[in-house]
Every structure is written in C-alpha cells, then in structure tokens.
Amino acid sequence: xxxxxxxxxxxxxxxxxxxxxxxxxxxxxxxxxxxxxxxxxxxxxxxxxxxxxxxxxxxxxxxxxxxxxxxxxxxxxxxxxxxxxxxxxxxxxxxxxxxxxxxxxxxxxxxxxxxxxxxxxxxxxxxxxxxxxxxxxxxxxxxxxxxxxxxxxxxxxxxxxxxxxxxxxxxxxxxxxxxxxxxxxxxxxxxxxxxxxxxxxxxxxxxxxxxxxxxxxxxxxxx
Numbered sequence: 556x557x558x559x560x561x562x563x564x565x566x567x568x569x570x571x572x573x574x575x576x577x578x579x580x581x582x583x584x585x586x587x588x589x590x591x592x593x594x595x596x597x598x599x600x601x602x603x604x605x606x607x608x609x610x611x612x613x614x615x616x617x618x619x620x621x622x623x624x625x626x627x628x629x630x631x632x633x634x635x636x637x638x639x640x641x642x643x644x645x646x647x648x649x650x651x652x653x654x655x656x657x658x659x660x661x662x663x664x665x666x667x668x669x670x671x672x673x674x675x676x677x678x679x680x681x682x683x684x685x686x687x688x689x690x691x692x693x694x695x696x697x698x699x700x701x702x703x704x705x706x707x708x709x710x711x712x713x714x715x716x717x718x719x720x721x722x723x724x725x726x727x728x729x730x731x732x733x734x735x736x737x738x739x740x741x742x743x744x745x746x747x748x749x750x751x752x753x754x755x756x757x758x759x760x761x762x763x764x765x766x767x768x769x770x771x772x773x774x775x776x777x778x
Contacts (some may be wrong), residue, residue: 581700647752647759647771655761656706656776657769661747662686662726669711671728672744674775676705679732679739684709686728694721702732706775725765744775 585767633726656672663669673682682699694715699707732741754760759771 599601632723641698647761650749650761650774650777651751651755652749654746654748654778655763656708656744656746656775656778657763657766657773658742658775659747659766660727660729660743660746661745661765662711662728663746663765664711664721664723664726666711666723667713669713669726670708670709670746672706672708672746673702673730673732674706674742674744675702675704675732675739676741677734677739678702679734679741682730682741684728684730686711686726688721688726693727708746708776709778714765725740746778 661673667685671684673684675682679702682696683703684699685693686695686697687693695711695720696716697709697711699709715721728743730741730743732739745766747766747769748759750764751762753760753768754764757770760768761771761774763769
C-alpha cells in the first residue's frame with residue numbers, strides 16, 4: 556500500500572505560504588480545514604505495518620490548536636489597541652487650547668515673560684537654568700536652588716544678567732543639576748500651546764505651537 560511522504564509535521568505544512576483564502580473565509584478556519592484534510596489523507600494512506608503514532612497525531616492537533624488560539628489572541632489584541640487609540644484621541648482633544656510641557660529647549664519671550672520646565676530623575680542640591688540667544692550666548696542664569704525629583708517649572712522676565720531687557724522672540728535654555736557634587740541628567744522641557752490632535756501609525760500626537768508634533772506619551776505636564 557502506498558504511503559504519503561513523511562507524516563511528522565502536518566501542522567507545519569498548513570502554516571506554509573499558500574494561495575489566498577476564499578473571499579469572506581477567515582485564514583485560521585482555512586488553515587484548520589487544510590490541516591484536517593491532510594491528516595485524514597495521511598490516515599487513509601498510512602502503512603498498516605507502520606501506522607502513525609497516537610502521540611504524533613495528538614501533537615499535531617495540539618499545534619493547530621495553538622496556531623488557532625494565537626491568531627484569535629492577536630485579533631483580540633488588535634481590536635483592543637484600536638479601541639485604546641480611539642479613546643486616547645478623544646481624551647487628547649480636551650487638551651486643545653491648553654499649554655503642555657514636553658521635551659525641548661525652546662523658549663518664547665512674549666509680553667515680557669517666558670516659561671519652561673525641568674524634569675529631574677532624582678532630587679538635586681542645585682538646579683540652574685541658562686538662557687541663551689540665537690548664537691548660543693548665555694544671557695541670563697536662573698538659580699532654582701535645591702529641588703525634589705519630578706517636573707518643575709520656571710519663568711523668565713526677559714531681563715538679562717546685564718540688566719537689559721531682551722527683545723521678544725525665540726530663545727533656548729539648558730539645565731544644569733547636581734546632587735552631592737555629581738551631575739544629574741536633567742531634561743529640559745519646553746512650554747507650548749496645543750492647537751490640534753493627530754492620529755497616525757505611531758499613535759496619538761499633539762500639534763503644539765512652536766514645537767510641532769509631540770507624541771502624547773512625551774507630554775510631562777498639562778497646564
């Protein structure tokens with residue numbers, strides 16, 4: 556009696572690339588059908604003197620069940636992710652018209668005031684903000700003193716160290732923080748007004764004036 560090749564991996568066979576599934580028929584259902592047809596064919600054509608091992612059949616059935624379960628789990632996760640993303644977009648619209656602090660070193664001086672922020676991974680004995688002009692020259696330093704870990708804000712009244720008033724416009728700043736004589740990797744946070752919300756393949760992002768597109772996950776504080 557003829558035999559049908561090596562019967563050790565029917566589940567692997569159904570997992571190999573094949574023609575597209577029939578219209579409207581889920582891929583997992585098609586894979587199960589092909590697996591069962593292959594298994595039945597193997598059983599019909601097996602060598603009576605060397606039949607398939609029951610453990611082998613059970614193992615292959617377990618494999619197709621695992622493939623089916625993983626596919627259903629992936630589908631569920633995709634649906635949950637889509638729902639979560641839509642929920643995030645809806646929540647993010649409430650931030651339009653509000654100011655946020657996010658990673659950045661830009662500083663906008665308007666009406667005699669400018670504001671920014673700092674994120675500290677740990678407490679610091681001293682935090683100093685250096686405000687610079689377009690050429691990188693330090694115009695003014697703000698000593699914030701000792702600060703606890705977390706996010707803190709600061710304001711600049713536009714007055715330079717020389718006593719002159721800076722012209723309105725764009726500036727930048729850098730942060731220096733130390734703890735016990737050791738430098739801390741503090742993060743500069745720019746302040747911007749949220750003007751819109753976008754949703755793309757990378758998730759929900761905010762349109763922030765002066766900062767462009769900012770991922771929702773990068774927002775450190777809403778004001």
